[in-house]
Every structure is written in C-alpha cells, then in structure tokens.
Amino acid sequence: MTRQIISTENAPAAIGTYSQAVKSGNTVYLSGQIPLVPETMEFVSDDVKEQIHQVFKNLQAVAHAAGGSLNEFVKLNIFLIDLSCFPIVNEVMAEYFDAPYPARAAIGVKELPKGAQVEMDGVMELNS
Template sequence: MKRTVHTDDAPAAVGAYSQATTTDDLVFTAGQIALTPDGEMRADASVADQTEQALSNLRAVLDEAGSGLDDVLKVTVFLDDIEDFEAMNDAYETFFDDEPPARSAVGVAALPKGAAVEIEAVAVR
C-alpha cells in the first residue's frame, strides 16, 4: 500500500509531489536540493555545501519514512556542471562511508531554483 511522507525537518515540496512515497518495504524520495527546512535556497553555497544540505534533507525524509541513510539502495545525483563531480563526491562520501549504495551521477542543463546539485534515493524500510 502506498503512503506519502512529510516532515518539517526537510523543505516542503514546491510542486505537485511528495517528499517521499513508501510501500511496505521501499522508500522512494523526491530529489532534494540545497533548500533549508524553512525554505531558504542556498544557491550561492559551494557544491560541497549544497551536497551536504541536500543529503541532510534526504536523511530527514528517510527518517520520517522509517528508514535511514544506511538503508539506501540506490542514489541518483544530478549536477548542473559535471565538472563539480569531485567536490560533490568528497561531501557525499562523508554521509555514505562504510557500505555506500549504488549511485549514478548525471550532468544536466539546469536544476530547480538555481541549485548546483539534486539528489534522490531508493531505500528499504
């Protein structure tokens, strides 16, 4: 059975989507960018700082869904400049250090609200 997830510890959805949806055993998150939980966009922050904010948001959504970063199976990272991969990766690995999930990183033309990075995940519950 599908259930939607909402937490005030991550930014509210800015469109017609949920922060995450779950089934009995899986969590699918929406993409997280460098929006603070109170809705402040950190577009001027470095790619590393934006990555940390996006992953902090992702952690809050997963926690609300009854999951966590250790339960993530797959991550997709979208970068508005693929040359920022190394800076993103350095920040990313501080969140997934022991047994990191599978991951794809994709260069895109633009991201919402001028973000440099957007991150989504699939996790188990």
C-alpha cells in the first residue's frame, strides 16, 4: 500500500518533522492542528473559543486537501490545557460536524506547542 502526503497552504505549514496528513489506502491520518492562522502563522487570538474555531478550520482545510470533509472523520482527539473549556468545544464542534459524530477523546495536558490552548488531530475514512 502506498502512502500519499497531504499538504495545503490553507492550513498552517508543519512546524517540525511531520506532514499535515498522510493518506494510506482510504484512511487519512491528520496531524495535530493548533490555532495558527495559515497566512501569518500567528494565533488567531487569545480567546479559547476563537482558538477552537481556528483549529476546526485548519482541520477542515487539510481534510479538503485530502478529498474529504470533517464529516468523514472517524476519530477526533482533543487536547486542552484547561478541561473546563470542554463545553465550548462541544458548542463549536456542533457548527462543523453533522451526526453521526466521530469517536472522540478529550485529554487535559499541561502545555501545547507555542502556548496554544487547544490542539486536535484526527483520522478520516474516505469512500473512494
């Protein structure tokens, strides 16, 4: 089975030794996204809700580059420096996903790259 590297300028460039996503067969593994604006590589704001929106926008851009959408996600991992923000994640997530929703994990962490408040990664399954 061959691997295809997925890359788009509509999401932040990788800031390390990784790809934005890797497609293997019909499965796409999306690397973690933090709330960087692709054009500036700066945080969208310090507001956690705006950061969550930006992360979903970044994941959406990578999913689109892979030939899919957020609705093809089968697994979503959410990393938060403050788990009390999880209700905000639920509220914002409902704006980006339709039921049935992907399997999901929410993990509280001490810190994230560049001081982000949220990071998410995921796995999507394409039909073709």
